[in-house]
Each structure stands twice: as structure tokens, then as C-alpha cells.
Amino acid sequence: MSDLQQEKFEIEVYGYTIIKNVLTEDLASEIRDVLIHLYQQHGTDHRHLGTARHIANLPTYDPIFFQTIDHSKVLPLIEHFMGLDIILGSLNARIVRPNDPIQHLHGDIPQPLIKKSAEFPVMMNTVWMLDEFTPEIGATRIVPGSHKSGYAQTPEGIEIKNVQTAIAPAGSVLIFNGQCWHGGGANTGDRARHALFGHYRNGSWMRFQ
Numbered sequence: 001m002s003d004l005q006q007e008k009f010e011i012e013v014y015g016y017t018i019i020k021n022v023l024t025e026d027l028a029s030e031i032r033d034v035l036i037h038l039y040q041q042h043g044t045d046h047r048h049l050g051t052a053r054h055i056a057n058l059p060t061y062d063p064i065f066f067q068t069i070d071h072s073k074v075l076p077l078i079e080h081f082m083g084l085d086i087i088l089g090s091l092n093a094r095i096v097r098p099n100d101p102i103q104h105l106h107g108d109i110p111q112p113l114i115k116k117s118a119e120f121p122v123m124m125n126t127v128w129m130l131d132e133f134t135p136e137i138g139a140t141r142i143v144p145g146s147h148k149s150g151y152a153q154t155p156e157g158i159e160i161k162n163v164q165t166a167i168a169p170a171g172s173v174l175i176f177n178g179q180c181w182h183g184g185g186a187n188t189g190d191r192a193r194h195a196l197f198g199h200y201r202n203g204s205w206m207r208f209q
Helices: 003-013 025-042 063-068 075-082
Strands: 016-019 044-046 052-055 087-096 123-129 173-177 193-201
Touching: 003 016, 003 075, 003 173, 025 052, 025 063, 025 087, 025 193, 063 193, 075 123, 075 173, 075 193
Parallel strands: none
Antiparallel strands: 016 173, 044 052, 052 087, 087 193, 123 173, 123 193
């Protein structure tokens, strides 16, 4: 089985895959440096289901971010599931600082648009890891198979036990169906976690973020 076949299989069954070392270590570091500079000038506190630092509309600030939009190791995989008629819905950054708390598990799709089939996702998300993702610095958590649950959000009163942490080296990319329940981890370490978050979708049901 080729790497691409493996990645397609994992997205179909689990709702996500991790492609390691999409960016070189040097390029990931360069993008992180640009992001830190933007963070100092334009960062805002983001309190969506947790606290972190947020920067929106990254392509409007620096062309270095264009390299993540149509990367040859990422975009074809998204097009396999969503077709060629897709748009970039957002490319933002979420910086999880030391002592920032856990982000609650959530999905990104409104309930009326939820599909129970893994085919033709409403949205697919990318997380570009600019630091090594570890549990200590708040690596993204995700619930395998939750894209097939039929629920936009985790059901009230239900304990979610099978939660996986996306652990991978800097330069790796987490790709997942937007219906998957996910959330950032708590940063209990001594350094910030820098990542880019992009999403792709069909149609105009959500404005560009």
C-alpha cells in the first residue's frame, strides 16, 4: 500500500491522518518566525472553547503562507475527498502558550449539514505543525471515527474515552474531516505551541475567516 493509499484509508475510517515532514525543518522554523512577529503585532486572545492566541487571515500578511494552501502533499488528498471545486475557507494561526488550558472537544460543522457517510465531506481541515507536537505543549486531540457519529458536537453527559493526540515532528500536517471532534490540549510545558489551521469547503455556506 502506498503512502497516499494509507492516508486515504485513514481519513475514510478514522476521519484523519498525519503526514509527517511535509515542510522541511528550516521552512517550518521560518514560517514560525514570521508568525511570532505577526503575533506580536496582530495577535488577539481567542476564547473559542478554550484560551489561546489567534491570528486570522494569514495570507493577507505574508506570502510565505501561500506555500501551505496548495501544497502537493496535501491538496491532492483533500481534492480526492471533496473534488476540484473547493475553496479555502480560512488560514489562521492558534498559538497555545504555557498554562493555556485544554480546548473542549468540538466539531466544525453545523448540525443541519452533518453527514453520516464519510464520503464527500462538508469541510476538511489542516493543522500545520510549526513546532514538534507533544502532549506537554498542547498537541491537537481528536476522536477517531467521530466524523460518522451524526453529531455535530459531543453529546451532553457522554464521556468520550477514545481520544488520540496528534504527536508528530515540526513540519508535519494533520488532515481531518471537519465533522471529527477535536480540540487543542493544555500546554503544561515551558514553550508555546505554534500551528496554522486551514479549512477547505464547497459552496458559500460560511464566509472567509
